[in-house]
Amino acid sequence: xxxxxRALSFAEGVSYIWILAISLGLIxxxxxxxxxxxxxxxxMIYLVILALVSEKAGWSKKARGGLFxxxxxxxxxxxxxxxxxxSIIKKKPVTx
Numbered sequence: 001x002x003x004x005x006r007a008l009s010f011a012e013g014v015s016y017i018w019i020l021a022i023s024l025g026l027i028x029x030x031x032x033x034x035x036x037x038x039x040x041x042x043x044m045i046y047l048v049i050l051a052l053v054s055e056k057a058g059w060s061k062k063a064r065g066g067l068f069x070x071x072x073x074x075x076x077x078x079x080x081x082x083x084x085x086x087s088i089i090k091k092k093p094v095t096x
Contacts, residue, residue, distance in 0.1 A: 002091065005053045006084040012046045013077025015039040020074060046071055
């Protein structure tokens, strides 16, 4: 579930950058409804999965809040990606 959340976090972050690029006029406004709907759906799924994964993983309120902020601050998904990658590495048992 953590790997799925990591992929979802990345997809949500990229879709947010796309919607910002469209709203700033860097990309044709013809894509607003498609990208906007995609981002909205990804954002809602992100919030639900964040609640489920953070509860299961036992993350602190600070970590939960940081991951929430990463979903609304442009390019903060990169920091969330690093946090989630470390969480996955810590969770896997070390085998030789």
